[in-house]
Structure formats: C-alpha cells, structure tokens
Amino acid sequence: MLSELRTLWEVLKHTFTKAETVQYPEEMPYLAPRYRGRIVLTRDPDGEERCVACNLCAAVCPVDCIALQKDTREDGTWYPEFFRINFSRCIMCGMCEEACPTYAIQLTPDFEMCEYDRQNMVYEKEHLLINGVGKYPDYNFYRVSGMKTASKDKGEALNEARPIDTKSLLP
C-alpha cells in the first residue's frame, strides 16, 4: 500500500520536472567522439587503406555481421578484397574496434542510419572506407610489422636490425 502511494507521488512529482526529450532533429544532442555509431574503415597516415584483412573483427563480432576476404597487393601486403558490414544486424558494441590490431575499423558518433529498404543497411568497403585516420592519427601497422613492403625493406621496420648475413662467421 505504502509503496503504491510512493509510486503515485513520484509520478506526480515528475510532472513538474524539465523534460529530457529534445526536439530532434532540430536540436542535436551532444555525442562524444567515442560514442559508438556507424562504423568506418580508416586510412593510415600515408593515405593507404589500414585494414590488413586479418579477420579479427569478423571473428569477435557477436552478431557475425562482418564478412571480408583477404587479397594480396603486388608487394605482398594484405588488404581486403571486399569488406562488408550488415548494419541491419550490427549492435554497435564496438568489439570490432577493440579487436582491430591496426586501428582500421572505428566506430563514429553517427547513429542516423535509417533506411526504408533494409538492403541499404548493407555497407561495402566503398561505403565504409573514409579518407582519414579517424581517432588514431599516427599508427601505421606496416611500419611495425616485419613484412617487406613496397616502401620498406626487411630490417627497416620499427625496432629492427638490418637483415642477417647468414654466410658471415662473425658473432
């Protein structure tokens, strides 16, 4: 009995508080940069596609809405031949961003993704890839990785000594 009265009282009280609802879309709420909305694929500081098609984001995705296929560039580096996110399934959990070893995949504060046709919620690489570094301006995976690329030889990556001469007898 008492609790019912209390409930009534609380409801009554709220009649006089200021409304939280805003007049969207005229009035936009503040969204922090780390808000989890529409996913993008970013580029490294040299302007190359960051994603190396490692498949970790796809593996970690709880709703399995990421699918991609690895392909190889002429210099041996990996990149996704296709990269698809089915946003009609995506729950914006941000797990893919956490799993990504290259900072390629990032969530943005854009949540306005309404479509009349569900098929339009399927984003391919051309829709996902942006011309920028996103939240992580400096990182370039291939500068750290030991793989030889077009722009760096063996031994030129971060913290690497030059290639060993296996025929040398010196220590």
Added chain:
Amino acid sequence: MPMIYVDGQEIEVVQGENILEACLNAGLDLPYFCWHPAMGSIGSCRQCAVVQYQNNEDTRGRIVMGCMTPVSEGARFSLKAENATEFREAVVESLMLNHPHDCPVCAEGGECHLQDMTVMVGHRDRRYTGKKNTYRNQYLGPLIHHEMNRCIACYRCERYYRDYAGGKDLGAQASHDHLYFGRHEEGILESEFSGNLVEVCPTGVFTDKPFLKQYSRKWDLQSAPSICQGCAVGCNIAPGERYGKVKRVHNRYNNEVNGYFICDRGRFGSGYLNSDLRLDYAGIKNPDGSFFAVHQQQALDTAAGWMSGKKVAAIGSPRASVEANYLLRELVGAQNFAAGFSDLDAGLMSSIAAILQATKAQNPSIKQMESADAVLVLGEDVTNTAPRVALALRQSVRNKAFELAEQMGLPAWQDAAVRNLAQDQRSPMIIVSALDTRLDDVASSCVSLAPDDIAAFGYAVAAALAGEQTDNPRADATAEILKAAKNPLIVSGSSMAHQGVINSAAAVADALDQTTSMLSFCVPECNSLGLALMVADGSGSSLSDLAKRASKLDVLIILENDVYRRGDKSEIDQLLSSGAKVITLDMFENSTLDQSDLVMAAASYAESQGTLVSSEGRAQRFYPVHSPAAERLPSWQWLLRLACATGHKKLSKLAHFDEIVAACSQSNPLFAGLVDVAPLNSFRDRGSKIPRQTHRYSGRTAMNSGVSVHEPQQPKDDESPLSYSMEGLNRDQPSSLMPFVWSPGWNSNQSLQKFQAEVDGPLKGGPSGVRLISSTQQGAGVSPQIHKVILKPHQWHLVPMQQIHGSDELSAHTDEIAELAGRGFIAIGQKVAEKLSVSEGDGLLVKQGEVECSLEVRILSRVAKNCIGYSVGFPEAQGLTAGSLVSLEADKKWQRSGPEMIASDKAVFEQVIGGGGASNV
C-alpha cells in the same frame, strides 16, 4: 605399468615413454615445440620443462626437459611448480625477442602453435627494448611461402624435411642467433612432401602459398572429413571451404593410413575444384556442336526419353565412388557395363584384385609397411605412383636403427641419439626397376632391368626362396635378405603396365610363405580397386568390346571418365561416334565430353559423398565440404534420378545414400563391409549432427547480405550425419566423422593430441575405414610366363613413368601442379643422349608406328638396357603406349624452354633478386 606422480596426482604411464608424452596422455597441458609424435624428441626448444623431485622429501627438485626424460616407476614431477612455470614463460619470452609483429598478416594466425603456447605460459608484455633480428626470405616454388623472421629455431622443419622425408635441399644454416632455415639458394623445393612443412612448422615460416592467395582463417573454414582422390593410397584429408571455394586441404589423421603427412599432390592438387572450366549446368548438344544449358529435370527427361526401351550400355570410372559405379551398373545391367579401365589396366586390376584375395602374405596398411625390416620393390617408382607409401618405406629402412637402439636400451623417441648410433646403417631395401626411382637414395641395392627382366628377376627370387637353383646371384642375395627378415614387404604395382611384374611379386610373396610377410600393390586411381572388386565376377564388358558393339547401341552413358585417356584414339572415336547417343556425367570439360550429346554437370568430391576403396582394400567415406554450386549434382544423385525417370524397378525404390550403400553391400559379398564404413545418416552425437563449421565461424549474417539482406537458411544435408552449421560438438565422435581438430587452448593442428586415445596412437573415435578384402592365404598360384621382347636396331622399349605432378588427370588442372609438372618428357640414359647428341632440355621425336611425339629430353642416372621412359598422362605424350617399341631422333624444330623458371613466379623472383635475395645479403 609404472605409476608416476605429477603435482601429487598419480598417473599410470606406459613403460618407455617420456614425461611429455605421459602428460599429454593424461590430458595435461604441457607446452612443447620441437617434439613431434612422428619424429621424437631432440630437446632443443626447452619449452617442455618440468620439475623432477628425487623423492618425497625433495622440495626443490630440478628442472628437466619433459620430452627427454623417460618415465620410471614412482618418479615425481611437477608442471605447476613455480620454477617450472617461470622457466617456460622465460623460454617463450626469449623466443619472442626477435619475433616480428606479424600475426594479423601471418597465415599461421589463429592456428599457430606459437600463439597457443604463448598464451598457455602466460607471457604478455615485452620487456626487451633492443632491436629484432631480421632475415631475407627465399622463393621456394609455387607451393610454399617463406617468411623467415617468424622462426623460433625449433628445428622441426629440418628434421622433417631431411631426416623424415629424405629431402636434400632444405636445412639449417649459420649459427647462434643467426640460424636460418631454407635452401642453399632460392628455388623450387624438390621434395614431393614439402607441403607438410606447413603443418610441421609450429610458426608461420612455411605457409601454404596457394592458400595464401585466397586466404581465410582456420576458424572461418567449413570442413568435412574427406579422402584424397589423387591416387589409390586413400589418405584422409580435411578440405576447408569458404565463399563456395575449396581453399586448402589439410591432413586428417588416420593412424593406420596417412598419419600426420600427405603428399603435395594431395595437399595442393585440389585447385582444379575452383577452376572456371568446371561445368555448372547440364547441357544438350546443338547441331553445330555447341551445348545449350538446360535444367536438371530437362536433362533427365531427355536422357530417359532416349533410353526407354533401347539398348543402353555404360562406362564406369575408377575415379568415381563405389556408389555411383554401382548405380550405373545396375541401371544398364552388368553385361552392358564396362568398368572404364583401359583394356590393359582392366587385366592388371583384375589380377591384382584376385592376388590380394589369395596371396599368402598380408596386404598391409601404411602403418604396417613402416614396420617392414626388408623391402623388395618390383618395378614401381613408389614416390610417383603411391607417394605416401614411399614416405612410409623411407621410415621402414630405419628399423635397423631402432633395432640397434633397442640393443643399447635407447628409447626410439631419442631421435638424435638413435640416428647417431645407426649412422648410415639401414634395413635392406632392394629396388628393381627399369629407370631411376626417387627412393634410390635409401635403397641398399638398385637393379636396373627392362620390364620383362623385372618379372624374370621376381620369379628367380621366388625360385631361390623355394630352394631352387638359380643362375642369378642378385636374386639369390635378395631371397636371402627376404628370408632373414621378420616382416618382409614386397611392393609392386600396375605402373609398369606389365602383367609379369605383378605376377612375379605375387610369386615372391607366396614363396616366402609367412603370415608376417606383406605384399602391397600400387594401383592407379582413387577407386581402381573398388571398381575391380565390383567387376571381379567377370560379368562386365571391356572398352574394346563396347567399341566393337558400338553401332548396335542406342545410348552410351559415361560416368566421370575421359575415355580418350583409356584407349587409342581410333577405337574411342569409333565408340563415341557410331550413332549412339552419348550421355556424359563429369565436372570438367574434356575430349569425351566434347563428343557427347548430353552432359550432366557432376559435383566434385568436395560437393558429394561416396566410398572409395584404397589400394589396401580399405573402404573409406568422403563427405561433401559444401553443397553443390549452381546446378551441379553428385553423380549418384544424377544416376538415381535417372533410374527413377526411366522407371528402373530396383533402383527407383531407393531414395537415400544409405539405401544405396545397403543395396550395394548386398549385391556383392566383397562389399559386405560397406555398411560399416561410416555411421548412418541418422547418427547423432549428443542429439545433434556433427558441425562442419567451427564454433567461431564468422560472417554468418554478412556473407550473403551483399546479394540479399534476407538471410537464407543454412543448406540442409539430408544424406550424412554432418551439418552445415556451427551447432553441435566436434569431440569423440566416430573418427570417420572428424571434420577438423580444435580444442580449447589448442587452436593449431597440435590439438590433434586431444583427439588421440594416446600420443601417436589411434583416435578416440576408433579406426576409420573398413578393410573389404582379406586374403584366404591359399597362395595366388601364378605361373611364371616370361616372354622376351626382341628389339630391332635403333629401337627402344618404352617404359611408362608416372609423375606425381602431371600424370593425374584432375590435379593437373591445378595451376601450381601444372607449373611443377612442366612439359611432357622422354627420359633417356647418358649414353643414348650422347649417341643422339642431345642434352637435357633438348627435344626428341619419338615414333611409335603412326604416332609421333616431340618430347623434352631428361637424362636419368640409372636406365635399364634399351629402355627409355616417358611421362604418362601428359598431353604431349598422348598416343604413346607403355611397352611399345619406338625409335628416336633429335627434333630439329625443338625450342628449348627458358631457364628453369616458372612464368607466373618470375615477377616475384625478380623482385626478390632485385631486393638483394638471400644469396647476396
């Protein structure tokens, strides 16, 4: 059995094993790198450290290597003691000092033993701030990709490639922390078993190059238990599929057959499955010779219309399943069914099938062959005709070493010690062949003889064994060796295309007259023996019979068979163009298909299920890895529907695969065991089917959304106990249903040990496959018939040379295999080459009656008098027949091919050279 104590827990162990094996057997997780169940221990990686205590009072103990410490009654160990765990973590940390930051772009990632062990020991943060060592990679051919930075110097690759597989061109170089594992210079790896490096190397140094081109992670592959179709050995494989493509083939453990290893044809020869030349739709021929695509039902109705009330004959196939052949044979009647062998092969196969059922020896599994302490090879280049068997024969010559080790009290797993002890002492292996073989390097003696003389040699050995006088001292010596052996093994086969050779092998086995002796035949195709058993009652027809009857036939049905490979062209032309309607079921365009009136697009082995009978007589089931693409259907389904459409009395009552198997097993006493080959369709493990997908299969809701966002249902598999799903358990089910290996914490193929009942032993799910034939031990009773070929001057005896790459019809359609196969060749001895003044790489015109072929010269080191070899099954050598007499002359118009370089890899190679290359670092 002794008891040991591990962390206070009492464990029953097997006398003679080591602590690592004991722990793994007990289900404990002890990290390791260098130890391999098939190759034993060398104690080089220091990863398997445990603490051993002197007695109950000892609390400090000392660190020992698990893989190097034999168990002993009452011994006390600890895996969990702090000094052991710290030691193991320190080992991984030091291995990681130089390890590149590569996992995301490493093809080993997700199935990397190094990743697993790193997680297992709990190493996480890098403390070392110095620079990492780096290495240049090598170009190792089209099959294997090299990324040397990732090496942890466990020596597994070298020990596998050189010690186990007998390769010569890969090994350890340099020293201390400069160790390098590669070739002396860049180039194609020579071993026929190089692909196993991918699975042996615990890191991503050696990875599967064709797989890398279309790479997917292990967890994303849909796999099914399958059987290699590359040859008759019947190795168990696990192909992995994604996005409708078969991406790679991995070994599937079967301790009686292939164990941990398969050959390169088996691993890399399935690329043809993804070829654009595969047939997708049924087609009916237009008058102008082109085909127009029709629906399945239309094709069936047309075929049924042609067939009703007419004379129908059919040709089966040694590369199609028992079930498909059975259906076809029932459909047209046994007397109208030709097995699909060439006439010569038909004779050889029927005698092999008969000998195997009567010989006094046993027909061994590969595992049994490894135990042979004396081997006689009659006329086979086993490495090219039954590759996996050759790998087993290489192990068999080590029995001498194991015998010596036993005398010294050394356990067999003490690999380095056993090898040091034995040095070059090997068990005897006598190879009698016309030409070089790839096993010559481990043979105790090689005898070069023409095919007829090989047969004569075999008979002489048999005579000597029977105590008769022979005038052949080498045969006498061979007989002595075989007689002295506990488990002698005779290997022969059909590749010489010579009945006498086969009979003489049977004669030797009979003369040995021991139940422990073994007789094994290498036969050509994956189901050759199954088909031979099917027509063993002699009721069938032969290709040439059919060709003669062709004009009286109305319809001819050909099952997965390019008959132009089986007989001479004029005969086959007569067969196919005599007016009968030709209906062909196949998956690839070929000459036979071009001559057909109706084509039904058959599913590949990766899209259908069936049973194959290996050369051992072992019936094994393969399952679809993915459901058939486009309008393909498995041949058995085409034939079953055709039988229904024509109203076949018996067959139209069958609806499911299991019913066909049951009907087939009743039709022939030899096939009685077929029903036990694998569980029925109704089999459920803990209530569900066995999943083909891993539990972490990704992209389920996105892979098809590019086409439509409305997700289709997973394909249903109504014919097998496997499902196209990730739901269900892949654990402890019958071994014939094991699609992949994975266990918590063990993502790499090393998780296999969780599926084995004991280390290196059978699987927990029991044996896989059923041996259909066992010998009555009465003796084959062959009678020696030796006929001698008389050669005119300048005539040579043509000896077939099977090639692992190129001779097999289907795998040769794989780009990498075609590259390795190169051009068709003629192989001659040095003397002949001098006489004809040609050298390696020149051209020779080979004339065999009307047929004339221009072939590349290869020079052999060991050639029997008047013999020359030719590459069988290569398009350039089409028309040449084994055993015929030919003349040779230098080809004036011959264009030598460039330096030994493969076109598509040239670019990569030049890049490497441009970048310095390993040779000029």
